[in-house]
Amino acid sequence: xxxxxxxxxxxxxxxxxxxxxxxxxxxxxxxxxxxxxxxxxxxxxxxxxxxxxxxxxxxxxxxxxxxxxxxxxxxxxxxxxxxxxxxxxxxxxxxxxxxxxxxxxxxxxxxxxxxxxxxxxxxxxxxxxxxxxxxxxxxxxxxxxxxxxxxxxxxxxxxxxxxxxxxxxxxxxxxxxxxxxxxxxxxxxxxxxxxxxxxxxxxxxxxxxxxxxxxxxxxxxxxxxxxxxxxxxxxxxxxxxxxxxxxxxxxxxxxxxxxxxxxxxxxxxxxxxxxxxxxxxxxxxxxxxxxxxxxxxxxxxxxxxxxxxxxxxxxxx
Amino acid sequence: xxxxxxxxxxxxxxxxxxxxxxxxxxxxxxxxxxxxxxxxxxxxxxxxxxxxxxxxxxxxxxxxxxxxxxxxxxxxxxxxxxxxxxxxxxxxxxxxxxxxxxxxxxxxxxxxxxxxxxxxxxxxxxxxxxxxxxxxxxxxxxxxxxxxxxxxxxxxxxxxxxxxxxxxxxxxxxxxxxxxxxxxxxxxxxxxxxxxxxxxxxxxxxxxxxxxxxxxxxxxxxxxxxxxxxxxxxxxxxxxxxxxxxxxxxxxxxxxxxxxxxxxxxxxxxxxxxxxxxxxxxxxxxxxxxxxxxxxxxxxxxxxxxxxxxxxxxxxxxxxxxxxxxxxxxxxxxxxxxxxxxxxxxxxxxxxxxxxxxxxxxxxxxxxxxxxxxxxxxxxxxxxxxxxxxxxxxxxxxxxxxxxxxxxxxxxxxxxxxxxxxxxxxxxxxxxxxxxxxxxxxxxxxxx
Numbered sequence: 001x002x003x004x005x006x007x008x009x010x011x012x013x014x015x016x017x018x019x020x021x022x023x024x025x026x027x028x029x030x031x032x033x034x035x036x037x038x039x040x041x042x043x044x045x046x047x048x049x050x051x052x053x054x055x056x057x058x059x060x061x062x063x064x065x066x067x068x069x070x071x072x073x074x075x076x077x078x079x080x081x082x083x084x085x086x087x088x089x090x091x092x093x094x095x096x097x098x099x100x101x102x103x104x105x106x107x108x109x110x111x112x113x114x115x116x117x118x119x120x121x122x123x124x125x126x127x128x129x130x131x132x133x134x135x136x137x138x139x140x141x142x143x144x145x146x147x148x149x150x151x152x153x154x155x156x157x158x159x160x161x162x163x164x165x166x167x168x169x170x171x172x173x174x175x176x177x178x179x180x181x182x183x184x185x186x187x188x189x190x191x192x193x194x195x196x197x198x199x200x201x202x203x204x205x206x207x208x209x210x211x212x213x214x215x216x217x218x219x220x221x222x223x224x225x226x227x228x229x230x231x232x233x234x235x236x237x238x239x240x241x242x243x244x245x246x247x248x249x250x251x252x253x254x255x256x257x258x259x260x261x262x263x264x265x266x267x268x269x270x271x272x273x274x275x276x277x278x279x280x281x282x283x284x285x286x287x288x289x290x291x292x293x294x295x296x297x298x299x300x301x302x303x304x305x306x307x308x309x310x311x312x313x314x315x316x317x
Numbered sequence: 318x319x320x321x322x323x324x325x326x327x328x329x330x331x332x333x334x335x336x337x338x339x340x341x342x343x344x345x346x347x348x349x350x351x352x353x354x355x356x357x358x359x360x361x362x363x364x365x366x367x368x369x370x371x372x373x374x375x376x377x378x379x380x381x382x383x384x385x386x387x388x389x390x391x392x393x394x395x396x397x398x399x400x401x402x403x404x405x406x407x408x409x410x411x412x413x414x415x416x417x418x419x420x421x422x423x424x425x426x427x428x429x430x431x432x433x434x435x436x437x438x439x440x441x442x443x444x445x446x447x448x449x450x451x452x453x454x455x456x457x458x459x460x461x462x463x464x465x466x467x468x469x470x471x472x473x474x475x476x477x478x479x480x481x482x483x484x485x486x487x488x489x490x491x492x493x494x495x496x497x498x499x500x501x502x503x504x505x506x507x508x509x510x511x512x513x514x515x516x517x518x519x520x521x522x523x524x525x526x527x528x529x530x531x532x533x534x535x536x537x538x539x540x541x542x543x544x545x546x547x548x549x550x551x552x553x554x555x556x557x558x559x560x561x562x563x564x565x566x567x568x569x570x571x572x573x574x575x576x577x578x579x580x581x582x583x584x585x586x587x588x589x590x591x592x593x594x595x596x597x598x599x600x601x602x603x604x605x606x607x608x609x610x611x612x613x614x615x616x617x618x619x620x621x622x623x624x625x626x627x628x629x630x631x632x633x634x635x636x637x638x639x640x641x642x643x644x645x646x647x648x649x650x651x652x653x654x655x656x657x658x659x660x661x662x663x664x665x666x667x668x669x670x671x672x673x674x675x676x677x678x679x680x681x682x683x684x685x686x687x688x689x690x691x692x693x694x695x696x697x698x699x700x701x702x703x704x705x706x707x708x709x710x711x712x713x714x715x716x717x718x719x720x721x722x723x724x725x726x727x728x729x730x731x732x733x734x735x736x737x738x739x740x741x742x743x744x745x746x747x748x749x750x751x752x753x754x755x756x757x758x759x760x761x762x763x764x765x
Contacts, residue, residue: 014683
């Protein structure tokens with residue numbers, strides 16, 4: 001056959017990046033934390049995660065094909081990431097049908113309503129989690145299938161809030177390794193950090209958001225300590241970073257592309273906002289953990305941040 | 318090691334295919350079609366007619382006004398047509414067609430290979446010779462060099478920058494030129510320094526060409542070339558962009574358009590252009606040939622040919638063993654900024670540093686997906702724009718938004734499209750926005 005000559009405007013080559021590769025990297029980065037969770041909390045972790053992932057992918061496929069009547073986009077793997085992150089935000093013992101409802105809210109309301117990947121103003125997995133937290137508060141805070149030798153059936157942040165735990169009773173090394181009560185994905189701090197380093201290395205995320213979030217939280221705790229002697233657990237920077245969903249939120253949820261700012265300057269402002277709001281909720285709010293709400297609120301501020309934090313125009317001061 | 322301040326990408330340089338191929342002289346074409354526009358500005362006016370006999374190096378097209386360039390005959394023979402003929406993109410342009418008879422040169426041209434360093438000409442005389450020889454920027458932009466060298470009243474140059482970056486993947490013509498014609502280039506650089514009255518010149522070369530850096534440094538160290546420095550730069554595309562190169566070398570940023578490099582005291586010339594300046598000033602030789610790389614992963618052979626202008630692209634492709642199997646994309650230039658050719662019998666021109674051939678899958682674009690707002694385009698833009706936003710404004714035809722977000726600053730380097738994980742043709746949209754906004758600005762100016 002004679003050659004066909006193809007003409008198109010430049011550039012004629014493309015880098016290795018693709019949406020699928022990025023999402024695949026996030027899945028890979030989340031696997032160590034999932035394994036730690038399954039090891040510490042038992043096999044049900046894998047069951048809940050599987051339900052969440054399958055439900056998210058299925059809902060995206062069904063909504064795209066039959067409601068929006070367009071090409072399915074599940075090949076970009078973003079629904080898998082949403083499924084994983086949603087599961088990571090749930091307690092192990094949660095009934096499977098609640099997981100399915102969470103997936104429907106995450107994908108259906110959180111993502112597809114706005115037009116699918118890239119158009120959603122709020123992190124879909126968080127939308128699902130926050131809905132479940134409000135709709136099923138009992139099941140969402142039931143940690144009874146948690147670590148066998150844990151102090152109580154509640155998370156350490158809740159314990160601290162209730163004044164039940166003191167500094168001497170907290171084992172930071174155990175916290176790093178995942179031996180604490182909490183949502184499935186938030187407990188393996190070391191594994192979460194490892195995955196975060198992988199994402200940094202692959203340039204999927206930049207350091208700006210995680211460092212701004214965690215740095216702000218640590219500084220906030222330090223200021224509390226200066227005001228009050230620093231003896232209490234909720235005044236320890238390291239405690240705040242390792243407890244609850246700080247790492248999961250800062251590294252994996254707050255860095256969601258669609259819902260976070262574009263420029264590095266914007267990312268820093270956004271990260272500081274999340275850190276501040278999280279600490280305000282943790283220290284003075286009604287909920288023991290504030291990461292979800294903080295990210296959710298800052299998601300809403302992202303378009304505004306993008307408007308004002310523009311890149312510096314070349315050749316201007 | 319120095320580089321430009323923001324944005325940029327790291328495409329594989331793919332220079333291995335042709336970088337070790339020494340410059341060869343391509344056989345003379347049997348006939349040439351010489352376009353009267355091979356530069357930015359007004360087309361030259363043909364001064365020969367059908368039936369005229371011409372010599373190699375004879376003026377056949379006269380510059381029309383200041384921003385224009387002379388065109389000379391690349392071969393000797395008889396003019397067979399002066400007509401509108403299709404160029405590489407299929408657009409009709411005024412061309413002079415010459416059938417070759419032997420290779421007889423204009424007498425005043427010194428064809429000896431002996432290096433001639435000494436020059437006592439005044440700056441004005443050098444610029445006049447550059448203008449006479451029809452020299453234009455040979456890095457691709459084809460801006461008339463004499464215009465660049467004629468520094469406007471009230472402004473002053475303090476540095477000459479020679480662009481030996483060749484950041485465009487695949488191309489190796491400047492690289493081979495620096496290696497094999499280094500002395501000619503250095504004399505050319507000295508002449509350019511004299512023309513714009515500066516005592517400092519920096520030759521910027523990316524550090525993926527260590528042998529070119531070493532070779533030029535050795536030549537400079539010999540002491541015959543005062544004030545010339547060879548500066549290695551950290552390899553990063555688009556370092557060869559004029560603004561990027563000035564920022565890399567001097568740290569100074571040229572303000573947004575319409576400001577020119579001279580506003581920060583810099584004049585930039587391409588490495589091959591410096592050789593052309595040497596030949597024009599010292600040897601009276603007009604710009605009628607250049608080194609052209611023919612390269613591609615799927616070609617049987619690759620070469621760096623000294624090619625007379627007007628030679629059809631197809632000659633180079635034949636010499637490379639013909640087109641590979643399957644669908645092909647043939648580029649005038651490299652893959653980042655080169656233009657796709659549809660007419661292979663069209664002539665090679667002054668700005669053609671290479672012909673790159675892609676085949677099969679490499680020739681096709683990826684499937685467009687939704688923008689995921691990852692911000693990679695924003696971080697890749699070397700000029701500080703928001704490509705995702707400009708592309709969207711362009712798609713929605715919101716030209717005021719595109720103007721407000723500085724669409725006219727775009728240098729069309731292609732970093733945004735290259736880096737987009739959703740395979741969005743960002744630059745396609747931005748080009749449309751840029752052209753529309755520029756037209757709008759002109760229309761407003763005309764109204765006043």
